[in-house]
Amino acid sequence: MPERLAEMLLDLWTPLIMLWITLPPCIYMAPMNQSQLLTSGSPLELNRLSEEQRVLNRSKRGWVWNQMFVLEEFSGPEPILVGRLHTDLDPGSKKIKYILSGDGAGTIFQINDITGDIHAIKRLDREEKAEYTLTAQAVDWETNKPLEPPSEFIIKVQDINDNAPEFLNGPYHATVPEMSILGTSVTNVTATDADDPVYGNSAKLVYSILEGQPYFSIEPETAIIKTALPNMDREAKEEYLVVIQAKDMGGHSGGLSGTTTLTVTLSDVNDNPPKFAQSLYHFSVPEDVVLGTAIGRVKANDQDIGENAQSSYDIIDGDGTALFEITSDAQAQDGIIRLRKPLDFETKKSYTLKVEAANIHIDPRFSSRGPFKDTATVKIVVEDADEPPVFSSPTYLLEVHENAALNSVIGQVTARDPDVTASPIRFSIDRHTDLERQFNINADDGKITLATPLDRELSVWHNITIIATEIRNHSQISRVPVAIKVLDVNDNAPEFASEYEAFLCENGKPGQVIQTVSAMDKDDPKNGHYFLYSLLPEMANNPNFTIKKNEDNSLSILAKHNGFNRQKQEVYLLPIVISDSGNPPLSSTSTLTIRVCGCSSDGVVQSCNVEAYVLPIGLSMGALIAILACIILLLVIVVLFVTLRRHKNEPLIIKDDEDVRENIIRYDDEGGGEEDTEAFDIATLQNPDGINGFLPHYRRGLLGGVSQDAA
Structure with a gap:
């Protein structure tokens, strides 16, 4: 088919082309200036003329030809003549040589340097290259000097219908809702044609459907596909195959064509109500079943799919609405009946429920068809079981x-x-x-x-x-x-909340608050704690201190006078009686230790006793008393141990032959001599009982703890 078309076009256009090529040398071209040549649409451009050429005032142009064309895909036994170059400077004496350069010169296009004839020596394809820009020049045959400035011209490749339409994005897929009205747009397809769209009808496409009627139609020029039948039902048929053709040459005979396929899927709409598989369901359940246990399942089928098939289940009537509930299983699309409250076989042995399944997503277009819901009856029988005590x-x-x-x-x-x-x-x-x-x-x-x-x-x-x-x-x-x-019972007496230790400045003022104390009680009366504070009866008229009850259930101790002197009395002990408000009330006595201290003028405590700055560490009086008590106890234990050992063991008797005497001599640093020497017999150390006997005066001083000098 393409070969035949090429032959027809060749027979038609070859005489016209040859006539058109041979006429230009005889045509006289009126003188033009350079700007007129550039805007005249001629493919030949003149270079800018030099001043010398302007002086010559040439009135005629050297080159004479028209724009050249060559038919694509042309093949024959001989190279095809594209055109002829000729200059009016050529007197016919064959002293001019024509030279061709540019796109395809020498490979695609060949020039006869004597006659100026240009031939295409290769088969051309417009879809590969639509035009070629070449440069022509006439030179003297003998000297090779240019007779004219070189000029560019264009050889255009003329299109023939040698490319069929193609659907580059096929095959296609589209979706349209089921039950759509007639003429609903489905999609549109596009084909491309590599032929020249501005020359002839080679690229003018017309679309048609080869397969897919009577369900779909297509607009011939826009390729928009529409539904051709109304209310197509997905539940009857879900998928359609449409074959589409694109034909060039405006669809006329002899045009080339291409095809593609379109798969149209009908998407689901909610046009079907749910329907229970059976109208009556029977279930049995033991009375001791655990709450929340699934009693049974009911299912309403829906021909739709996806969310259009989703249904919600409810118990709308019956004598067990308070004991049972139904939930929807989104995966299985069924209803699960569960137990909400305990069952009692001895009270009621069976229940009847009416359940309903209704679509969740309703399409208003189909609401006129009736309610999209269905009902069924459920009977539940309670079975007896041995129940635990209640x-x-x-x-x-x-x-x-x-x-x-x-x-x-x-x-x-x-x-x-x-x-x-x-x-x-x-x-x-x-x-x-x-x-x-x-x-x-x-x-x-x-x-x-x-x-x-x-x-x-x-x-x-x-x-x-x-x-x-x-x-x-x-x-x-x-x-x-x-x-x-x-x-709670009032069985605990109140006491100080912590161990308080008060400090009184020697330069304090009368009425000054020395310390504020609070009490605690392990009991927990309903109305809260309320404490009463007082001094011991024998100290009610204490000359140094007085107490004052505060609103927050605490107690303040105040000094009655000034002039306290820690040299006269360093510590004061103030017993305070604390009573609760229980029935009967309980009380206890807590003693507050008050120390007299030396203070600065602004009342900052600096020292509380003479030994305060002699101590290596800042210990409290309580800690010092405890340390002293430990030391005294240790000394008592040592004395008791020595005494018991002395009464238990027999006196040591030193025999004469074993009597060893040693002198322990201590020299005074000031000089020697007998008066500065203190010596004693070692036997005295070996016989402790000798301490109570007669010893020289200086020896008793050493052993008895009193020195001779002190005596």
């Missing part, structure tokens, strides 16, 4: 005073067997919750008694667990938590 309360709260008598009853729990047989119940305490065995329980009636004394100050709450067991079936047991609160 306590009268899920939890118990008991209260007992901390001074309650042992074996007194502090509360009671009750339980029953809910079965028809009604087995007797025995009660016990879970000892893991009462490790100290502070409570007991009567196994028959559930009365809880006190086994050990309680102390609220040690523990306010006791949490135990009571176990109820069926006598006929020991595997049926129940447990209940019992919280026992210990109530």
Whole structure:
């Protein structure tokens, strides 16, 4: 087909082209200046003329020809003549040589240097290159000097219909909602043609559907595909294959064509209601089933897919709406019936429910078809089971005073067997919750008694667990938590909140607050603590200090006068009686230690006794007293040990032959001599009893702890 078309075009255009090529040398061209040549649309451009050429005032142009064309895909036994170059300076004496340069010169285009004929020696393809720019020049045959400035011209490749349309992006896929109206746009496709779109109809495309009627149609020029049938149902057929053709030459006979496929999928819309698979469902459940357990499943089928098939389930009627609930399973698209409250076979043995399935996503376009929902009946039969005992309360709260008598009853729990047989119940305490065995329980009636004394100050709450067991079936047991609160009794006297130590400046003023103290009480009265403070009766008229009760339940100690002197009295002890507001009230006496200190003029304590700055570390008086007591105790232990050892062992007797005498001599630094020498017999050290006997005066001084000089 392409070869035949080429031959037809060649037969038609060859005579015209040859006539057109041979005419130009005979055509006279009127004189033009350079600007007129550049804007005249001629493919030949003149270079800028030099001043010398302007002086010559040439009135005629040297080159004479028209724009050249060559037909693409032309092939023949001989090179095709494209055109002829000729200059009016050529007198026909064959002294002019024509030279061709530029795109394809010598490889695609060849020139006869004598006649100026240009031939195409290769087959051309417009889709590869549409035009060629070449340069022509006429020179003297003998001297090779240019007769004219070189000029450019264009050889255009003329198009033929040698390319079929192509769908570069095919095959195509598109989606359109089901039940769409007639003429709903589906998609559009595009084909391309490599032929020249501005020359002839080689690239003018027309679209048509070869396969896919009567469901779809296509606009011939825009290739927009539309539905040709209304209300196509996805549930009947979901996918369609459409074959599309693009034909060039405006669709006329002889044009080339290309095809592609389009797969159209109908997307789902909610045009179908849910429908239960059966109208009546039967389920059975034991009465002791755990809350939240799934009793059964119901399912409503929907021909739609995705979210359009999603349904919600509800219990809309029946005598078990309070005991059962239904939830939707989004994966399986069914309804799960679960237990909300405990069942009791002895109370009710069966229930009837009416359940409903309704679409979640409603399409208003199809609401006129009726409600998108369905209902079914569910019957649930309760089966009898051996149930554990049931306590009268899920939890118990008991209260007992901390001074309650042992074996007194502090509360009671009750339980029953809910079965028809009604087995007797025995009660016990879970000892893991009462490790100290502070409570007991009567196994028959559930009365809880006190086994050990309680102390609220040690523990306010006791949490135990009571176990109820069926006598006929020991595997049926129940447990209940019992919280026992210990109530307060005023059994603790108040005392100082901490160990206070007050400091009084020697230069203090009368009425000055020396110390503020507060009290604490381990008890916890309902109305809070209220303390009373007082001095001992024998110190009620204390000449040095007085007390003052504050609104915040604290106490301030004030000095009655000034002029305290730590040289006269360094420490004062002030006993304070603290009483609570209990019934009966309790009291205790706490002693406040007040030290007289030396202070600066602004009341800053600097020293509290003479030894304060001699001590290596800043120890308190209490710490010093404790250290001194330890030292005295250690000395007493040493003395007792020596005394006991002396009475236990026999006196040591030194025999004459074993008498060894040594002199321990100490020399005075000031000089020697007998008067400066102190010596004693070693036997004295070996016989301690000799201390109580007669010894020289200087020896008694050494052993008795009194020196001779001191005596």
